[in-house]
Amino acid sequence: MSLQKKNVVIIGGSFAGLSAAHYFLRHVLPSLPYKGDYHLNIVDTSKDFMYRFATPRAVVSAKLMPTSNFFFPIADAFQQYNSKTYTFINAKAVAIDTSARTITLNYEKTGAEPHELSYHALALATGTRTLSPLFSLHTTRDGAEDALKELHKRLPQARSILISGGGPTGVETAGGLGEYLNGRTSWFLSKNKKSQVKIRLLSGGKKILPRLRPAIAKQAEKYLAQVGVEVIHGRRAISSRDHDDGTTTVVLENGEVITTDIYIPAAGVQPNTEWLPHTLLNEKGYIHTNRVTLRVDDAGPRVYALGDVGSYTAGGVLDMYVAVPVALTNMKRDLLAAITSENGVPKGKDTPYKPNLSETQLVPVGRGRGVGAFRGWRLPSLVVWFIKGRKYMLNTVAVEIHSGSKWDKERI
Ligand SMILES: Cc1cc2nc3c(=O)[nH]c(=O)nc-3n(C[C@H](O)[C@H](O)[C@H](O)COP(=O)(O)OP(=O)(O)OC[C@H]3O[C@@H](n4cnc5c(N)ncnc54)[C@H](O)[C@@H]3O)c2cc1C
Incomplete structure (x- = not known):
């Protein structure tokens, strides 16, 4: 991490945060002039990405779904990139100052002093937690x-x-x-x-x-x-x-x-937003997000919300797949505009977000059966089993998100 560089900060290293980080390193950073001026910082309380989809089976038995199958070290996801371009910070974001443009980080695990991280651009992807620690990360x-x-x-x-x-x-x-x-x-x-x-x-x-x-x-x-x-x-x-x-x-x-x-x-779930000021949140505690651009307009320039924590979405990974290229393309436009002036407004139109509202959900019921629909088409039990019930998409979704292969191609 560098203090002189323009920090691009992503808070949250799960589905949305990892996706945003991969997208940034693959498609945004390479297209910026003065690439060496930027540094990506990914912050998460946990060292591991928890692939939650698998947890209902893990609840049944550790033999059917050992934890080693669905926890992935966050740091490993970035070894493929030039280490000078990014830092993974294992810390908890506990406060934001939108005027000074800093985030306060707490290092509960190591006991190190809290630290202020300045940001030039910021993506908030702190998601939600379930009531029970069986289904989502409460801490580590x-x-x-x-x-x-x-x-x-x-x-x-x-x-x-x-x-x-x-x-x-x-x-x-x-x-x-x-x-x-x-x-x-x-x-x-x-x-x-x-x-x-x-x-x-x-x-x-x-x-x-x-x-x-x-x-x-x-x-x-x-x-x-x-x-x-x-x-x-x-x-x-x-x-x-x-x-x-x-x-x-x-x-x-x-x-x-x-x-x-x-x-x-x-x-139900609770948004992980206790650390943010109420002025940035809607009545349910989700980050008040511009539904077209995915910027957090009330937080100043170059701030975005991604994933379940944003008010723009009903949640779920399919909708996040739509949102990531939109937010990161708008971030790229904003970063380019900021080269000439700190509050520079990008020329031309923003890339608009169009929610994925189709009837899509796959629900295994035991190991051999399931129900579901994809884009409004009802799926036979066998298809739900084949896509999800067999292995909970560990070989597809989990790997694509962690490794970033989902974002091999620029989407916009
Ligand atoms: C049991 C279960 C099964 C699911 N199955 C499916 C499915 O089959 N298909 C589907 O599309 N969706 C499914 N979902 C929903 C899906 O998991 C969410 O849409 C997804 O997790 C949202 O990702 P996210 O990155 O926005 O947030 P999260 O996954 O909630 O991640 C947030 C991250 O932010 C970190 N964090 C939080 N606060 C801070 C802080 N203050 N400082 C630093 N880091 C912080 C957390 O440690 C975490 O890593 C399921 C959810 C659950 C609970």
Whole structure:
């Protein structure tokens, strides 16, 4: 990292941050005059990129999905580039000063003094976290591994499991656990009558899988019933309390109380934006982003939001694939304009973002089945299994994001 150079800073080294960094080093930096004037800094609290897609299977069993399969060292992703052009900083961003254009970084792991990093351009990609550390990074890889180990220790004794959340995380987790613990009935039976473990899934709404049409959600519910999962609609968990004997009492919105051997909260996410001023956030805590340019207009020039943390998106990696070339192309235009004047406005039109709103989602239910749609086309179970259920796209999406091969070509 260099203080004299113009720092391009990316906060977050996951799907969006890694993609932005690869795109910058491959397509933006080479096209700038005075390339040597810029330095890319990628900042993440974690040393490892957690490929979250795989976590519902990791919850079921470490044998089916060891953590070594879905954690990837962030630093390794950049060894392919000239080491003078970038620095990976393992630190937590704790504050921003948009006037001085600095980020305060905390080094909790090493105990080093906090440090101010100046930025010439900034991409905010701090994403979201799930309530449970089983499905997303709360701190580091160790935290996620500890949570998984603890759960795996308790699973063999469990006679009841409650999962809250009818989205894909809840459905995949319930389906995986059901198949693993209860087995699957023959295809012609609608319900698994020999269930060893009572598994309940609180859908929170009228149907599961809100992003998919009702007929597909019904099919998923049928697959869940075949592995002994009961779906309870219209019930949301509002609080939970763990007991000394390992059980958990969960209170539902309607006042109902359920005590269960294992409780897995799998509903909703929180944006990782506590460190940002409220003036940059919308009412739900997401970064208020210009929906056309992906700039964060309220943060001054050359600041962008990318990935799930931005208010412009409903989340998901497919939409991020659309956003990265847009934000980075606009960054390139802004950097070129700033060569002649600090607040230089680029000539011509910005590259506009057009959201990917198609019905697209793949949801494995156990190892052999699944439901889903791609760009509005319903997919047969076998196709969902082939694309996602087999290996959770470890060989495709995870590798493409980490290595940057997804961004071999400039997209705009
Ligand atoms: C269980 C699960 C399964 C999923 N499956 C799919 C799927 O099949 N298909 C799909 O399209 N999407 C899926 N998603 C959604 C997908 O994972 C998200 O869209 C994606 O993770 C968003 O990437 P991101 O880079 O924006 O943010 P995140 O992945 O949330 O990453 C944010 C990064 O920022 C870092 N960070 C946070 N705060 C700070 C800070 N203050 N300082 C420094 N670093 C910080 C974090 O450590 C993290 O590395 C799934 C999500 C979950 C939870």
